[in-house]
Amino acid sequence: MPKKLFRCAKSIRQAVVAAVTATLVLTVAACSGAAGETPDDGRPVVLTTFTVLADVAQNVAGDKLRVESITKPGAEIHGYEPTPGDIRKASAADLILDNGLNLEAWFSQFVEGLDVPHAVVSDGVEIMQIGEDSYQGKPNPHAWMSPVNVQLYVDNMVTAFSKLDPENAAVFEANAAAYKAELQTVKDEMIQKLAGVPESQRALVTCEGAFSYLARDAGLREVYIWAVNAEQQATPQQITRAIEYVKANQVPAVFCESTVSDAPMQQVVGATNAKFGGVLYVDSLSESGGPVPTYLDLIRHDSNLITAALTGASS
Numbered sequence: 001m002p003k004k005l006f007r008c009a010k011s012i013r014q015a016v017v018a019a020v021t022a023t024l025v026l027t028v029a030a031c032s033g034a035a036g037e038t039p040d041d042g043r044p045v046v047l048t049t050f051t052v053l054a055d056v057a058q059n060v061a062g063d064k065l066r067v068e069s070i071t072k073p074g075a076e077i078h079g080y081e082p083t084p085g086d087i088r089k090a091s092a093a094d095l096i097l098d099n100g101l102n103l104e105a106w107f108s109q110f111v112e113g114l115d116v117p118h119a120v121v122s123d124g125v126e127i128m129q130i131g132e133d134s135y136q137g138k139p140n141p142h143a144w145m146s147p148v149n150v151q152l153y154v155d156n157m158v159t160a161f162s163k164l165d166p167e168n169a170a171v172f173e174a175n176a177a178a179y180k181a182e183l184q185t186v187k188d189e190m191i192q193k194l195a196g197v198p199e200s201q202r203a204l205v206t207c208e209g210a211f212s213y214l215a216r217d218a219g220l221r222e223v224y225i226w227a228v229n230a231e232q233q234a235t236p237q238q239i240t241r242a243i244e245y246v247k248a249n250q251v252p253a254v255f256c257e258s259t260v261s262d263a264p265m266q267q268v269v270g271a272t273n274a275k276f277g278g279v280l281y282v283d284s285l286s287e288s289g290g291p292v293p294t295y296l297d298l299i300r301h302d303s304n305l306i307t308a309a310l311t312g313a314s315s
């Protein structure tokens, strides 16, 4: 496998240059076939920062590229701390995709010193700004919560993949066209479904302010406890603000996301007449046997759950 040898040689060189002994040891272990690694099958390797991007990328790549995610299903992705194994994987990859818009706070340090091209898949989206907290005026990074934006992510992936593997450019174009049609369908379904929520109940109250793009597309009012997942979140003032909003607007149901604790939102439930509407998926897909193994499942799951809880259709 000359390609594998090349990758390992490249990794070792970088590790030496960086003088990171631990990385070097792990790199050598990988070259001798460490347990738990997918065997190299010769296809170029695309590494994404989180599972949602990996699924979208896989749809564009088809069977021509090997796509993997750095973070696992269920991981907190904003403040993730990369492991030596992640660094080893990244130095052996052929392309790295990140969301950008400050989503991955760890990313610039992560790729510093890596001799691997990377592409920002959110390039060109119409950015929504965060309206509150210390993040006020910064871009809201959760642009993939609009399937229309993901169509743009797909275009950016086609460009990056075609540069990486020009022989298969036509395949990526064809895969992208088919997947973009599916994105359009899921967006139409989402809007149609959420249109069934009466005007007085059209408030989406969540833990993180991760639904700005979905709320914009579907015409919902977005309310959240904290703006972006970080170490300092769910302060007493933030919880009080959510409680006051829910009471004043008689919000029937509130939600929290799969990658964070719902304890702060349960406090809101305890202090108001709102029910806990359930767990929404934003920053991560579920495991393959779970409720949202793909991005299209994620949008369908969230719009079904929100509609059912806000209209009282759920028990």
Ligand SMILES: [Zn+2]
Residues within 6 Å of the ligand: 078, 142, 208, 210, 228, 229, 282, 283
């Ligand atoms: Zn988030």
